[in-house]
Amino acid sequence: MMPSTKEINNNSNSSVIKLKHLVQADLEEVNQIILNYAKSEVTELIPTITNYITNSGGKRIRPILTLACAHMFDIKTSRHVLLATSVEFIHTATLLHDDVIDESSTRRGVATANQLWGNKASILVGDYLFSQAFRLMVETSSIQALRILSNASAIISEGEVWQLSNISNINITKEDYFKLIHSKTAQLFSAACEVGAVIADGKPEYAEALAQYGMNLGMAFQIVDDVLDYTTNDEQFGKKAGGDFREGKVTLPFIIALSNADERDKKFLETVITSENKDSMFLECVKILKAYDAFDKALNVARQFVEQGLEALEICPDSETKLLFKNLIIELLNRSH
Amino acid sequence: MMPSTKEINNNSNSSVIKLKHLVQADLEEVNQIILNYAKSEVTELIPTITNYITNSGGKRIRPILTLACAHMFDIKTSRHVLLATSVEFIHTATLLHDDVIDESSTRRGVATANQLWGNKASILVGDYLFSQAFRLMVETSSIQALRILSNASAIISEGEVWQLSNISNINITKEDYFKLIHSKTAQLFSAACEVGAVIADGKPEYAEALAQYGMNLGMAFQIVDDVLDYTTNDEQFGKKAGGDFREGKVTLPFIIALSNADERDKKFLETVITSENKDSMFLECVKILKAYDAFDKALNVARQFVEQGLEALEICPDSETKLLFKNLIIELLNRSH
Incomplete structure (x- = not known):
């Protein structure tokens, strides 16, 4: 299962819920545009699959970021709503293709599209939503937003190709891992924020921040998310530990443990990642990762990104949104699922 | 095999060759941009697959159309070259995904990507090239070109989804068929021409023409092409008769024969299209289609489109390109492979 599907926080008092309330009216428009742009006069399959995937538990965190960033500035048109929908469509298209690539049968506890x-429908409907994302961008006539989101899309696909070539690759470095999660996750979060600011004519330094x-x-x-893949087993959220592990995805906790491990543990970790029978080795693997403090060390790295995120926000004008953004990134470290 | 892969004419005196000569310098730039935009710092798989597919026998008819249309007007920048490359990337991305959908193992006589x-690499590299197509459009800053090509992309995907839902559907009407080929083939030809005119500031009525x-x-x-799928067996061009037929694609000659067939032949045609063993029935099927004059009748329909194409050209200013465009569409009717 791709990490990007899981939501930032499910606590009803969380900042994401508060942000959602803040942009509620716009978000309802986003939902309406999703319905309109998923319509097709020629085939029922497009609205059926699109509505299925966009209504199966996602919290719309990416379009919320776009809308909230726009709300930090002076909104004169509803173009930010178009871009928020576009961001959600890029994300949805990516999910559809990811599940084909990962051969996933469930996501958030329900069957995948x-x-x-079938795979063919997922590939083609993904392509359609990707095109619709660009049509929505074109509607805003903002070349700058088009540039940001087309760059993000290219970087996302490039990262996916890299990941495909590096399944079960034991030689992945921390730097490789950072590049990968930058492209497959962080790039769209970043673009979602930036286009919100850009379309609301926020000053370039704020958009950059x-x-x-x-x-x-x-x-x-x-x-x-990659730590939780090892440590959480939460059936309520359709999450079973070791999903990425079983797919041979080498993530930060594993990389940290491997670089610190003694010969015997190193041997075991190297064996496990290419093994056909990972399931039976999962608990032993978790034990070894724990022994090397790999989860806490990974969370410390996450904390550094949280701090950098808070620092980036500093120059933005004070507002309710800014405060919620601060809490949102801090709360990440307390996620349990 | 998707029809869009085969080239318009292989005769070295043909109009497509002359058009190619006309835009040769630009086309070399297109080839250079393909190389540059298929580069990737993170994975060799992207340039490898892109170069493989863009160099495996395609004649670049779509970018040639874009360049030639731009040349009918006053070219002040090299933005038409960016759009021509963009059109070729959309086409290439479509080919990569089509071959996955059709489970094709050869195209133009060579192995498919x-x-x-593997399918996964084809899906993801297709996604990447599609994103790169949009980046190229963004470089031109032409919202009009972006609108035309994003519309075309959405219509292409929509047609592909429809086709997927209608494999082996015996109830496909002529109108369904026209809609399908409009979306999967004609739409990109049309957009390729239109953006060429638009980016060279051709008058709107010329762009529309x-x-x-x-x-x-x-x-x-x-x-x-759909007639040739039944009638040509040309190993030189990697074409084996009945490719689409075997995939259960219901095309114009079949639809014409079915609507004219007597009870016995109708029964046979209905059986054949859903049969698991189409290969053994192919020659009998061709015989029946011939008996109902289905190939000539289909070619007569093609002739009507040729005439409409010639008519559309009329209002454009006279030029060498216009003359070659006239010959190009007329020569279609003489294709033998």
């Missing part, structure tokens, strides 16, 4: 309608905030939010989010 | 590098020309060129091209 490829499981229900919010881009940095989104980037650090995404990095911290992904690291915490 | 999915055959060599060239869009219509491209549309009719694409329709005629696809119908001829």
Whole structure:
């Protein structure tokens, strides 16, 4: 399962819920545009799959970021709503293709689209939503927003190709890992924030600051997610420990343990990642990672990104949104699922 | 095999070769931009697959259309070269995904990318090239070009989804078929022509005329292609008769025969299209289609699109390009492979 599917916080008092309330009216418009742009006169399959995936438990964190960033400035049009929907469509298209690549049969505890309608439908509907994302951007006539989001899309795909080539690669370094999560997660968080500021005519230095905030939010989010892949087993949220592990994805806790391990443990970790029978080795692997303090060390790295995110926010004008953004990134470190 | 892969004419005296000579310098730039935009610092797989597919026998007809249309007007910048490359990338991304959907192992007589590098690589590199297509459009800063090409992309994907839902559907009407080939082939030909005119500041009525020309060129091209799928067996061009037929694609000759067939032949045609063993029925099927004059009737429909294409061109200023465009669409009817 791709980490990007899990949501930032499920606590009803959390900042994400408060941010959602803050942009509630716009978010309802986003939902309406999703319905309109998922319509098709020629095939029912497009709205069926789109509505299924956009309504299966996602909290719309990315469009919320776009809308909230726009609200930090002076909104004169509803173009930010178009861009927020565009961001959600890019994310949805990515999910559809990811589940095909990862051969996933469940996401957030429910069947994936490829499981229900087949890989081919997921590939093509993903392509359609990706095109619709660009149509929405074009509607805003903002070349700057188009540039930010087309760059993000290219970087996301590039990261996915890299990941595909490096499944079960034991030689992945921390730097490789940071580049990967930057492209597959942080880039879209960053672009989501930046286009919100850009479309609301926020000063370039604020847009840049919010881009940095989104980037650090995404990095911290992904690291915490990769720790939780080893440590959480929460059926309520459709999350079973070891999902990425079983797919041969080498993430930060594993990299940290491997670089500190003695010969015997190193041997075991090297064996496990290429083994066909990872399931039976999962608990032993978790034990070794714990022994090397890999989860806490990974969370310390996440904390550094949180701090950088907070720092990036500093120059932005004080506002309720800014305060919620601060809490949002701090709360990441307390995620339990 | 998708029809869009085959090239319009392989005769060295043909109009497509002459058009190619006309835009040779620009086309070399297109090839250079393909190389530059297929580069990746993070993974070799992207340039490897992109260079493989863009160099495996395609004649670059779509970018040639864009460049030639731009050359009909006053070119002040090299933005038309960026758009021509963008059009080729959209086409290439579509080919990569189509071969996954169709489970094709060869294209133009050589192994497909999915055959060599797997479906997953084809899906993700396709996504990457699609994003790069949009980056190239953004470089031109032309919202109008972005609108035309993002619309075309959405219509192409929509058509692909429809086609997926209608494999082996015996109830496909002529109208369904026209809509399908409009979206999967004619739309990109049309957009390729239109953006060329638009980016060279051709008057709106000329851009519209060239869009219509491209549309009719694409329709005629696809119908001829669908006839050739039954009638050509040309190993030199890697083409084996009955490729689409075996995939359960219901095309114009079949639809024409079915609507004219007597009870016995109708029964046979209905059986064949859903049969698991189409190969053994292919020659009998061709015989029945011939008996109902289905190939000539289909070519007559193609001829109507050719005439409409010629008519659309009329209002454009006289030029060498215009003359070659006329010959190009007329020559379609003489294609033998």
